[in-house]
Each structure stands twice: as structure tokens, then as C-alpha cells.
Amino acid sequence: MKIGIDIGNYQIKTSENIIFDSKVTTEKFFGTDADKLTISNKTYYLGEGNLEIESRKFDKENFLPLLLGAICKSTDADAIDLALGLPIIQFKNKDTRAELINMLQGNSYKVVYNNIGSTKFIRSVQVFPEGISGYLYLKNQGLLNDVGYRDAILIDVGGKTTDIALIKNNKATLPTSVNVGTIDIYYSIAKALRERYYDAKIDVEKIQDYLDKGFYYKGEKQDITFAINTTKVLFKQIYDELKINYSIETEAVVVMGGGAKILGSAFKKNIPGIIIMENIDRDIFSNAKGYKMLMK
Numbered sequence: 216m217k218i219g220i221d222i223g224n225y226q227i228k229t230s231e232n233i234i235f236d237s238k239v240t241t242e243k244f245f246g247t248d249a250d251k252l253t254i255s256n257k258t259y260y261l262g263e264g265n266l267e268i269e270s271r272k273f274d275k276e277n278f279l280p281l282l283l284g285a286i287c288k289s290t291d292a293d294a295i296d297l298a299l300g301l302p303i304i305q306f307k308n309k310d311t312r313a314e315l316i317n318m319l320q321g322n323s324y325k326v327v328y329n330n331i332g333s334t335k336f337i338r339s340v341q342v343f344p345e346g347i348s349g350y351l352y353l354k355n356q357g358l359l360n361d362v363g364y365r366d367a368i369l370i371d372v373g374g375k376t377t378d379i380a381l382i383k384n385n386k387a388t389l390p391t392s393v394n395v396g397t398i399d400i401y402y403s404i405a406k407a408l409r410e411r412y413y414d415a416k417i418d419v420e421k422i423q424d425y426l427d428k429g430f431y432y433k434g435e436k437q438d439i440t441f442a443i444n445t446t447k448v449l450f451k452q453i454y455d456e457l458k459i460n461y462s463i464e465t466e467a468v469v470v471m472g473g474g475a476k477i478l479g480s481a482f483k484k485n486i487p488g489i490i491i492m493e494n495i496d497r498d499i500f501s502n503a504k505g506y507k508m509l510m511k
Contacts, residue, residue, distance in 0.1 A: 216292035219506030220285045222272050224374030225397050227281055228500050230507040231289040239280045240264030252284045253327040268375055273315050286335055287328035296339045298506035303378050303390040306344040316340045341510055346371030346378050347387045348505030349471055361490050367467040372474030374398050377453050393456050395449045397474040407442035450481045
């Protein structure tokens with residue numbers, strides 16, 4: 216089976232509409248309903264535990280459990296043709312691409328997923344650039360009609376970095392990366408909330424819920440604009456890179472990724488006509504679906 220998997224620093228997404236937090240733990244929490252995965256007699260619980268951040272995602276200790284967990288959640292098939300992504304700058308390094316492919320291709324893994332045993336054989340591995348793959352998928356779906364025939368400056372706000380590139384004739388040029396991502400934004404907001412509501416337990420993992428559903432303290436909904444405003448300095452790092460090195464006044468500008476919704480209003484204020492792909496339910500799977508679409 217062909218499957219695309221987007222191994223994010225914050226969340227895992229697959230082409231089969233599976234999503235879960237990029238966490239695994241070997242400890243079972245009381246009352247947990249987490250999916251259980253056993254590899255080589257070691258048991259992991261998916262979506263629980265702590266985030267693990269590495270500049271190269273496949274260097275993370277939890278990379279293989281997350282990958283195999285994503286496969287098991289997505290399909291019962293045993294033979295897998297796998298499509299993965301790398302940040303644009305890493306993708307341009309042939310040695311890095313080859314290292315990721317050689318790490319997985321042709322390997323078999325005996326796993327037990329929720330008490331059902333199987334052997335997953337990764338028959339082939341293809342690697343594509345993050346961001347541009349999602350862009351091409353959304354364009355193919357007719358969701359980027361506002362771009363028209365213009366070149367596009369793509370801003371992909373990921374978990375730990377924001378990748379920027381100019382898309383010309385469906386190819387990425389002028390790639391760069393800014394060390395600001397969704398996780399940094401969440402930590403900034405959490406820090407501000409902890410300082411004001413010092414007697415409350417503020418979890419970074421809950422920040423998106425606070426943004427979507429509101430933040431309540433002692434039974435009353437609070438205005439957390441002050442905390443959200445602390446992210447302006449992070450946005451400025453991205454915006455300064457755009458202003459200096461890209462023609463944001465004349466090209467189409469498209470923002471994608473998990474942080475698109477969070478930074479959307481700041482982008483709109485500073486870049487007229489910008490296209491924000493902020494439909495979480497639809498756009499968040501674009502990279503994974505793009506990888507699958509591009510497979511040969």
C-alpha cells in the first residue's frame with residue numbers, strides 16, 4: 216500500500232487522515248486509551264509522553280515508534296510503499312535524503328498493535344520536500360486558485376521551524392529556514408499565562424485548546440490577548456526574513472502548516488492579499504497527501 220506520512224515535531228499526519236501528537240511513552244498512564252505498539256518486546260503508548268525535538272526528525276529516539284505507529288493506525292497492509300518529507304533545505308542535501316531512505320527501505324518490523332501481531336515490510340521509500348508537496352496537493356485540489364499563474368512565496372510554519380521558498384514552475388527556489396515554529400509560539404503564550412496565573416497549571420499542550428475554546432480561570436473566561444501578543448517578536452523574525460529576501464509586494468504569498476492559523480492575523484495585517492491556509496481539518500493533511508500524490 217502507498218502511504219504518505221508527515222512526521223512533524225508537534226503532530227504526526229498521514230495521507231489516510233490519521234493525526235496524533237508526536238509523543239510516545241513506555242509508561243502506561245492510569246485510564247489511558249492510547250493505542251499500544253510493541254516493537255522488539257518494547258511497548259510504547261502513542262500520543263502520550265513528551266515531545267522530542269531534533270533538527271533532523273529521523274534522528275529522534277521516538278522516530279521509529281512514531282513512524283510504525285502511524286503505519287499501523289493507517290492500514291492493515293503489511294507491504295508498505297512509504298513517502299516521507301524533509302524540510303526544503305535538508306531535502307536539497309542528497310546525502311540526507313539517502314540516509315533517510317537507507318534507514319528504512321527494505322526493512323521488516325515485527326510489531327504488535329493493540330494486541331494484534333503483524334510484520335510491516337517497508338518495500339520502498341521516497342522522500343519529498345515539506346511545504347512544496349502540500350502546496351502542490353492543495354493546488355491540484357483547486358484550493359489555491361487565488362495564486363493563478365503567479366510565482367508564489369511559500370511560508371510553511373512547522374513545529375520547530377518556518378521554511379520559506381519561492382515556487383517557480385512548481386519548483387522551490389531561494390529556500391531558507393527561520394528557527395521559529397508552532398512550539399515556540401505555544402511556549403511563549405504559556406510563559407505569559409503562567410506569569411499572570413501563577414497558581415494555575417498551564418500545559419503547553421493545552422494552548423491550542425485555549426486559543427480555540429477560550430481560557431478559563433476559576434470558572435471565568437479570561438482575555439488572553441496579552442499572552443498572544445508576546446508572539447509578535449517571533450512573527451517579526453519571520454517577517455524580517457520575508458522583507459529582506461523575498462518580493463512579498465509583487466508575488467503571491469501563501470502561508471501553510473500548523474502555525475498558519477495562529478499567525479494568520481499577524482500575516483494579514485502586514486502582507487495585503489496573503490493567502491492563509493488555516494482550515495485545520497482540511498489543510499493540515501496537505502503534506503502527507505502531497506507525498507502520496509507525488510509517488511511514482
